[in-house]
Amino acid sequence: MTLPDGVERRSFGEKEGLATRGEPVYGxxxxxxxxxxxxxxxxxxxxxxxxxxxxxxxxxTVLYLGAAAGTTVGHVADFASPTYAVEFAARPARDLLxxxxxxxxxxxxxxxxxxxxxxxxVVEPVDALIQDVATRGQAKxxxxxxxxxxxxxxxxxxxxxxxxxxxxxxxxxFETVLGSLEDGYEILETGPLAPFHEDHLAVVARxx
Amino acid sequence: MTDRRSPSTGWxxxxxxxxxxxxxxxxxxxxxxxxxxxxxxxxxxGAFDSEADYYAALHDATVTATRAAVREAETADxxxxxxxxxxxxDCERVANELAERVAEWAGSRxxxxxxxxxxxxxxxxxxxxxxxxxxxxxxVCDLDDEAASLRAHVQRTAPEVAPNLSALAGPxxxxxxxxxxGGLKDLARKPSGTIQVLGAEEALFAHLRGHAxxxxxxxxxxxEAIQGTSPEHRGSAAxxxxxxxxxxxxxxxxxxxxxxxxxxxxxxxxxxxxxxxTE
Numbered sequence: 001m002t003l004p005d006g007v008e009r010r011s012f013g014e015k016e017g018l019a020t021r022g023e024p025v026y027g028x029x030x031x032x033x034x035x036x037x038x039x040x041x042x043x044x045x046x047x048x049x050x051x052x053x054x055x056x057x058x059x060x061t062v063l064y065l066g067a068a069a070g071t072t073v074g075h076v077a078d079f080a081s082p083t084y085a086v087e088f089a090a091r092p093a094r095d096l097l098x099x100x101x102x103x104x105x106x107x108x109x110x111x112x113x114x115x116x117x118x119x120x121x122v123v124e125p126v127d128a129l130i131q132d133v134a135t136r137g138q139a140k141x142x143x144x145x146x147x148x149x150x151x152x153x154x155x156x157x158x159x160x161x162x163x164x165x166x167x168x169x170x171x172x173x174f175e176t177v178l179g180s181l182e183d184g185y186e187i188l189e190t191g192p193l194a195p196f197h198e199d200h201l202a203v204v205a206r207x208x
Numbered sequence: 209m210t211d212r213r214s215p216s217t218g219w220x221x222x223x224x225x226x227x228x229x230x231x232x233x234x235x236x237x238x239x240x241x242x243x244x245x246x247x248x249x250x251x252x253x254g255a256f257d258s259e260a261d262y263y264a265a266l267h268d269a270t271v272t273a274t275r276a277a278v279r280e281a282e283t284a285d286x287x288x289x290x291x292x293x294x295x296x297x298d299c300e301r302v303a304n305e306l307a308e309r310v311a312e313w314a315g316s317r318x319x320x321x322x323x324x325x326x327x328x329x330x331x332x333x334x335x336x337x338x339x340x341x342x343x344x345x346x347x348v349c350d351l352d353d354e355a356a357s358l359r360a361h362v363q364r365t366a367p368e369v370a371p372n373l374s375a376l377a378g379p380x381x382x383x384x385x386x387x388x389x390g391g392l393k394d395l396a397r398k399p400s401g402t403i404q405v406l407g408a409e410e411a412l413f414a415h416l417r418g419h420a421x422x423x424x425x426x427x428x429x430x431x432e433a434i435q436g437t438s439p440e441h442r443g444s445a446a447x448x449x450x451x452x453x454x455x456x457x458x459x460x461x462x463x464x465x466x467x468x469x470x471x472x473x474x475x476x477x478x479x480x481x482x483x484x485x486t487e
Contacts, residue, residue, distance in 0.1 A: 068462070082263060090277055090278050091278075091392075091460075093274055094278050095462075096274070097271060097275055100270075100271055100274070104263070104267050105263065106267070108270050109235070110273070110274050110278075117240065117241055120241060120242065121217070121218050121234075121246075122218070122238075122270070123246075124243070124244070124246045124247060134465055147243050
């Protein structure tokens with residue numbers, strides 16, 4: 001698998017890890033202009049670390065759903081072009097703002113990812129839809145936002161089993177979510193995010 | 209006014225590109241159903257000279273809109289909670305102090321004088337409002353009522369501000385911890401050992417000066433996990449409780465999602481600590 005342009009493996013002290021170039025966000029280790037992308041703090045980071053074929057090559061237009069405090073989306077904006085970051089909760093958006101201030105290509109949107117009509121007047125068609133939302137109905141969110149994805153674009157999604165149903169067996173949850181996703185997407189690859197995140201399934205898909 | 213946009217126009221339609229406030233309003237309140245190549249549309253329609261100009265304006269507008277929304281949410285949350293819990297404590301403290309004054313005064317004049325806020329309540333019920341003692345007793349009751357309504361307010365708002373912390377600590381204790389730390393963000397950044405002794409600063413500094421044992425707990429002392437544990441295991445219980453409260457505060461600050469599994473984890477830890485007693 002190939003890393004997107006703008007993402008490299010660098011060594012930080014005795015540890016080696018993924019890195020992007022940009023203003024540090026939360027005091028992560030840096031090496032010159034490079035800053036460490038910790039896969040334990042980032043589902044997308046874990047997907048790249050685990051060698052999944054994300055289809056990202058760098059410089060794409062991205063819609064990121066569930067930006068939270070901006071840890072991952074900051075790295076995405078470091079290697080992508082226009083990056084739209086949707087987050088629903090105002091509290092983590094405080095930190096997202098400071099990430100966005102030093103990144104001119106990052107556009108924070110305090111919106112509900114379940115209601116794409118509330119940001120369709122802002123977001124342009126994108127090459128990658130990255131989704132990390134901790135809410136029930138994760139497949140529904142991906143389907144509702146499919147309208148933004150270009151025909152040859154990619155959906156990169158981390159399904160969180162516990163957000164759908166705390167009590168159910170994660171594998172059963174994944175199967176249900178994948179089943180619903182197939183209404184609008186062709187699944188290209190799935191894989192666990194272990195050892196970085198438990199009870200998550202990463203999905204790479206393209207719109208059909 | 210620009211809020212009557214047709215569904216297929218972008219956020220920039222009818223907006224003066226030099227006015228970030230108006231642009232931010234359009235980002236926040238606008239909507240649309242058609243996805244379009246907005247940068248291209250914006251340049252072709254003459255709203256912007258180039259895509260670079262468009263993106264620069266979009267950045268300023270989205271950051272301004274988000275900052276405004278965050279500020280609104282902030283004024284409605286932890287700062288307000290801190291004010292209300294401090295006001296509640298002030299009212300309770302002053303009501304108690306004044307009730308003591310009432311009791312002392314009443315003792316000099318009546319054989320059957322009682323003590324406390326309850327006695328002030330009985331006195332306040334007397335008809336003779338012109339009597340200064342009765343008038344003061346009424347003030348005590350009013351303050352006590354005010355404290356009760358502030359407590360109800362804290363109980364209602366703390367779970368909105370810090371859902372997990374409130375579930376674990378109870379809303380009033382959660383509010384006190386936030387107030388002692390100076391805010392939810394500050395609490396979220398404190399190690400659990402600090403949270404464990406919040407409110408016991410005097411004892412902590414006496415210990416650090418070297419002439420006192422280290423305090424086991426601060427305001428978390430009132431929590432059932434500590435109250436219900438025998439004294440020799442309270443240190444462990446306080447450590448376990450503070451650890452879970454620290455995690456709860458971090459989740460509340462950084463994501464705001466409710467994690468019910470935390471409650472069960474705390475219960476289990478305390479259960480295990482109490483089992484040592486029976487051995």
